[in-house]
Amino acid sequence: MHDQIAARLTDLRREFAIGEERLRELIREEGTVRETLLRISGAIQVLEELTTDVPPNGTRSAPDDALKLP
Template sequence: MKEKLTQRLKSLQAEFEAGQNLLADYESKERSLRETLLRISGAIMVLEEMLADSVEEIKSQEKQTIDIHAETQPQGELAPAGEGT
């Protein structure tokens, strides 16, 4: 009887150790994945800001073009059909 209990104890201890090793491996993978997701999130934020800045730059350039066009248009002269309102 004692031998059977000792054998079962060793079996459970080995299973427990294997489970702890597996858990440690999963926790390591989880940390790594969280770090990767954090880097990806940061990259997304940078790209979104760059795109927003790009849109603002395009709008600014369009406004400058319109302003230049308005400055070069002679006063009192009507713009050709289809331009302005």
């Protein structure tokens, strides 16, 4: 009985170590995905701003604030 318990304990420790390593890999992957999403979000924001500032004729207009006189 003692040998079976010792063998099971060894198996569980090995599986636990494997699980910890997998968790570390997933955390690293999460960071990479977050960075990628942040870059994509920034690119989307820039392109949206460019498309709202460009009228159909292709020339950029000055912001509304620039047209107001003090």
